[in-house]
Amino acid sequence: MTALIRTYDGFVLALAVAGAAALGLSALLIVVDVVLRNLGLPPIQAASALVEYAMLAATAGGAPWLVRRGGHVAVDSFVAALPPQLHRWVVRGGLVFSLGICAFLAWRATLLALEAVARNDVDIRSIDVPGWVAYVLLAVGLGLCATEFLRLLIVGDGSRETQDVAGV
Numbered sequence: 095m096t097a098l099i100r101t102y103d104g105f106v107l108a109l110a111v112a113g114a115a116a117l118g119l120s121a122l123l124i125v126v127d128v129v130l131r132n133l134g135l136p137p138i139q140a141a142s143a144l145v146e147y148a149m150l151a152a153t154a155g156g157a158p159w160l161v162r163r164g165g166h167v168a169v170d171s172f173v174a175a176l177p178p179q180l181h182r183w184v185v186r187g188g189l190v191f192s193l194g195i196c197a198f199l200a201w202r203a204t205l206l207a208l209e210a211v212a213r214n215d216v217d218i219r220s221i222d223v224p225g226w227v228a229y230v231l232l233a234v235g236l237g238l239c240a241t242e243f244l245r246l247l248i249v250g251d252g253s254r255e256t257q258d259v260a261g262v
Contacts, residue, residue, distance in 0.1 A: 106158050106238060113155030116148040123148075143219040150228055154235025161242035166192070189247045196240035203233035 127141040160166055173184055207229035209215075215225025 102241075106162065106242070109155035109235075109238070110159035113152035116152040116155070120145045120148040120152075140219075140221040143221050143223065147223065147227065147231075150231050154231040157235050158238035158242050161239050162245070185250075186247065189243050189250075193240050193243035193247065196236045196243060200233050200237035200240055203229045203236060207233055 123138065123141055123145060127138045131137045157166075168188070173181060173188075176184060207226040210225035210229060213225070217223040217225050217228070
């Protein structure tokens, strides 16, 4: 079981690193494209499409890691003022709500990806990209976010100490 957990942890970290690399390469591509334009040379035709997909990949890849690290959006000022028992229930309710939303959106993105594959959709821009690519990125990222919220629910007991350590 620990080997499976380590593999999963490595996968989440690898996606975050890939997302960061995608952002870095996007920045480099934008700089090169702007320099080419200013020098009167032909720009990179696919630059906009590639940057758009890279931003989606970076978001989907980095989001599960951010949830694990406590980088997701939370309203700590309100929750911190609650009595301990109510604090625990509000935090756990927020985790359940976040888990449900992420799981639903991952499921819906999976259905849309399957429909795009069945219709052989193509996103036609400066380059042709299979229509399912964006949906798969969303399905994987949101599915892993749901898994991370579930992990926080299971590992955390709802106490302030555990939530501080888990970043909740």
